[in-house]
Amino acid sequence: MNIIVCIKQVPDAKDVRLDPKTNTMAREGVESIMNPFDRHALEEAVRLKEQHGGKVTVISMGPPQAEAVLREAVSCGADEAVLVSDRAFAGADTWATTYTLGKAIEKVGEFDLVICGKQAIDGDTAQVGPGLARRLDIPYVSYVRKITDFLNGAVRLHRLMDDGYDEIEMPLPGLLTVVKEINDPRIPSLKGKMKAKKLVIQTFSAEDIEADPKQIGLSGSTTQVVKVFAPQFKGERAMLEGTVDEQVEQLLEKIEPIL
Amino acid sequence: MLKIDIEACIGCGVCVETCTYDAIELIDDVAVVNEKCNLCGSCVDTCEVEALSIEREEKDVQADLAEWSGIMIFAEYRHGKVAPVSFELLGIGRQLGDQQKAPLSAVLLGSGLGDAAKDLIAYGADAVYQVDDPALEYFTDEAYGNILEDVIREQKPEVVLAGATAIGRSFIPLVATSLATGLTADCTELAIRSEDGVLLQTRPAFGGNIMATIECPYTRPQMATVRPRVMKTAPYDANRGGEIINYQPKPERMQSRVKVLKNVLEEQDQVNITEGDIIVSGGRGLDNEKGFDLIKQLADAVGGAVGASRAAVDSQWISYPHQVGQTGKTVNPKLYIACGISGAIQHVVGMQSSETIVAINKDPDAPIFDVATFGIVGDLFEVVPKLIEKIKENRGE
Numbered sequence: 001m002n003i004i005v006c007i008k009q010v011p012d013a014k015d016v017r018l019d020p021k022t023n024t025m026a027r028e029g030v031e032s033i034m035n036p037f038d039r040h041a042l043e044e045a046v047r048l049k050e051q052h053g054g055k056v057t058v059i060s061m062g063p064p065q066a067e068a069v070l071r072e073a074v075s076c077g078a079d080e081a082v083l084v085s086d087r088a089f090a091g092a093d094t095w096a097t098t099y100t101l102g103k104a105i106e107k108v109g110e111f112d113l114v115i116c117g118k119q120a121i122d123g124d125t126a127q128v129g130p131g132l133a134r135r136l137d138i139p140y141v142s143y144v145r146k147i148t149d150f151l152n153g154a155v156r157l158h159r160l161m162d163d164g165y166d167e168i169e170m171p172l173p174g175l176l177t178v179v180k181e182i183n184d185p186r187i188p189s190l191k192g193k194m195k196a197k198k199l200v201i202q203t204f205s206a207e208d209i210e211a212d213p214k215q216i217g218l219s220g221s222t223t224q225v226v227k228v229f230a231p232q233f234k235g236e237r238a239m240l241e242g243t244v245d246e247q248v249e250q251l252l253e254k255i256e257p258i259l
Numbered sequence: 260m261l262k263i264d265i266e267a268c269i270g271c272g273v274c275v276e277t278c279t280y281d282a283i284e285l286i287d288d289v290a291v292v293n294e295k296c297n298l299c300g301s302c303v304d305t306c307e308v309e310a311l312s313i314e315r316e317e318k319d320v321q322a323d324l325a326e327w328s329g330i331m332i333f334a335e336y337r338h339g340k341v342a343p344v345s346f347e348l349l350g351i352g353r354q355l356g357d358q359q360k361a362p363l364s365a366v367l368l369g370s371g372l373g374d375a376a377k378d379l380i381a382y383g384a385d386a387v388y389q390v391d392d393p394a395l396e397y398f399t400d401e402a403y404g405n406i407l408e409d410v411i412r413e414q415k416p417e418v419v420l421a422g423a424t425a426i427g428r429s430f431i432p433l434v435a436t437s438l439a440t441g442l443t444a445d446c447t448e449l450a451i452r453s454e455d456g457v458l459l460q461t462r463p464a465f466g467g468n469i470m471a472t473i474e475c476p477y478t479r480p481q482m483a484t485v486r487p488r489v490m491k492t493a494p495y496d497a498n499r500g501g502e503i504i505n506y507q508p509k510p511e512r513m514q515s516r517v518k519v520l521k522n523v524l525e526e527q528d529q530v531n532i533t534e535g536d537i538i539v540s541g542g543r544g545l546d547n548e549k550g551f552d553l554i555k556q557l558a559d560a561v562g563g564a565v566g567a568s569r570a571a572v573d574s575q576w577i578s579y580p581h582q583v584g585q586t587g588k589t590v591n592p593k594l595y596i597a598c599g600i601s602g603a604i605q606h607v608v609g610m611q612s613s614e615t616i617v618a619i620n621k622d623p624d625a626p627i628f629d630v631a632t633f634g635i636v637g638d639l640f641e642v643v644p645k646l647i648e649k650i651k652e653n654r655g656e
């Protein structure tokens with residue numbers, strides 16, 4: 001059972017805010033963290049490995065400092081780590097990202113399962129998982145909230161829908177994206193931390209994965225951000241006054257037209 | 260690489276503040292970029308002296324770019340109904356189509372579609388490509404994706420829109436990747452620039468803390484998923500004319516490696532928080548699972564869905580599909596009633612675009628009041644039962 005987990009290092013979104021007046025980022029030391037959904041992807045992979053044997057390889061495309069999240073992943077149970085890093089990858093949109101990750105995974109070799117987070121909290125696109133599955137020409141299921149059975153050559157799972165869930169069977173190799181409900185990620189073990197410290201992280205450059213320069217980074221991107229601005233907040237902070245009865249009356253008057 | 264014109268730079272530091280990635284520093288009063296730069300471009304726009312630029316290689320433009328025209332939407336059909344977001348897509352699609360003087364079409368896939376195609380026409384579609392086949396009874400990414408891809412290749416629309424739902428956000432990336440074109444997720448604003456027909460796609464990023472406008476200049480179609488409940492539905496006109504085309508996919512294109520064994524609906528009325536007009540949400544202030552019954556009663560009384568903060572979900576008072584926020588769902592109903600929720604930023608980003616927000620919290624300093632339209636400082640165990648009682652009273656129950 002070889003499982004690959006895709007992990008992204010992201011700025012902690014709660015710290016990121018644009019000042020609506022100056023349109024500048026009110027950034028008080030934005031921390032870089034492991035994308036929260038990817039933690040759940042990793043945990044699920046490590047659990048599957050513990051039950052069925054095999055190996056978990058974590059892979060991240062990013063700048064050199066993304067190594068930190070890979071080491072963190074190893075301290076939480078991953079066996080091997082690959083950093084896909086090259087200046088030429090900068091500016092990648094999801095199209096260029098899936099191309100690059102796809103090439104890197106092909107170089108890593110045989111696998112049974114790829115697990116991604118539902119989405120990365122910087123771009124919130126949720127496009128990399130499905131796009132990557134297409135690049136690797138494998139089936140995929142998004143928004144997985146539970147793996148129920150691991151059969152020979154297939155996996156059964158529950159996929160979250162807007163109004164409930166689907167019970168699904170997917171043949172292997174395949175790709176999953178997971179929601180946080182799937183598990184409670186563990187904290188790093190002492191042994192894991194030791195291992196993470198010592199582990200040599202493999203680094204793949206654009207040349208190593210034989211990437212076509214026209215498909216990667218900014219030049220490989222199909223989309224382009226042309227403007228960034230602060231959202232408008234509507235909060236009017238109208239606090240209702242009076243006794244509870246009076247407040248409830250006032251509120252109902254205000255919201256009656258919507259009800 | 261980000262280029263900084265040292266002559267032009269006045270060392271004001273605005274770009275340093277703007278960069279989410281900590282990639283620009285001021286050294287000797289000029290901006291210097293470091294290796295953390297990922298060319299996102301946020302800073303370029305904010306530089307008042309235009310000292311920043313990103314050099315792009317001239318990209319190959321798709322050869323047949325000019326041949327693509329018209330707007331196409333994916334009409335989501337489940338459990339015998341067209342999802343409301345599809346009509347909203349027709350609303351914005353009609354607007355964009357009229358501007359481009361180009362037709363608006365819809366692709367409708369499923370089994371037992373009935374008169375759904377006629378409804379799509381009444382709501383603004385000029386043509387509906389439908390496939391009504393038992394093989395499409397359950398949604399699968401591959402079958403739906405393959406068919407949509409084939410229709411797009413044949414019809415060559417310049418813009419393709421789908422709802423940013425659990426279905427749309429899952430299979431549209433497959434279609435876009437297959438077509439080798441760009442895709443923008445979860446848009447809240449769309450407009451076409453008349454000079455060159457480029458679709459300006461605006462969407463929240465960083466959990467709603469910033470907005471970004473995105474273009475797909477070199478390839479067609481320009482694809483976007485659109486957040487439900489943001490666009491306006493066009494008026495229904497039963498007399499509108501339109502064409503229904505029974506599209507015949509190749510049998511192998513209707514197959515899927517992934518098999519759906521069963522489709523389970525959950526507490527249908529109260530769980531579909533992404534599409535309802537009203538959401539009543541509860542948080543840790545409810546104290547326990549029993550407390551949550553109060554939320555359900557209020558939701559029943561106002562005909563709304565039930566939402567929850569992560570604290571309530573983590574305490575297992577309610578299931579995860581109800582969670583609103585950064586790691587749950589993003590919602591924007593007409594009315595959002597937050598009871599016993601403090602308003603942590605991770606919760607707020609998921610509900611701040613609701614039209615009217617009511618907050619009930621006993622702590623007057625709770626941050627939820629900053630985004631609330633109406634706030635009641637008080638004990639929810641006192642306020643909510645009164646509210647339910649009064650609503651029932653007003654209805655003469």
Ligand SMILES: Cc1cc2nc3c(=O)[nH]c(=O)nc-3n(C[C@H](O)[C@H](O)[C@H](O)COP(=O)(O)OP(=O)(O)OC[C@H]3O[C@@H](n4cnc5c(N)ncnc54)[C@H](O)[C@@H]3O)c2cc1C
Binds near residue numbers: 542567602622
């Ligand atoms: C990476 C990450 C992702 C997250 N994602 C999400 C997310 O998607 N959604 C989400 O909601 N949270 C999310 N959180 C958690 C978030 O930070 C908060 O912890 C959470 O929203 C708090 O929930 P709460 O408001 O119900 O609880 P609390 O913060 O404990 O607030 C309870 C409130 O109830 C009030 N109260 C108590 N008793 C009463 C009473 N009797 N009457 C009236 N008011 C009362 C209190 O005054 C208090 O304001 C995330 C956190 C992290 C780190």
Ligand SMILES: Nc1ncnc2c1ncn2[C@@H]1O[C@H](COP(=O)(O)O)[C@@H](O)[C@H]1O
Binds near residue numbers: 037124
């Ligand atoms: N640069 C990256 N390196 C590794 N994995 C990534 C990267 N970008 C995205 N992913 C994976 O794809 C998922 C969805 O990301 P996104 O489509 O960007 O929202 C994430 O949760 C990760 O598992």
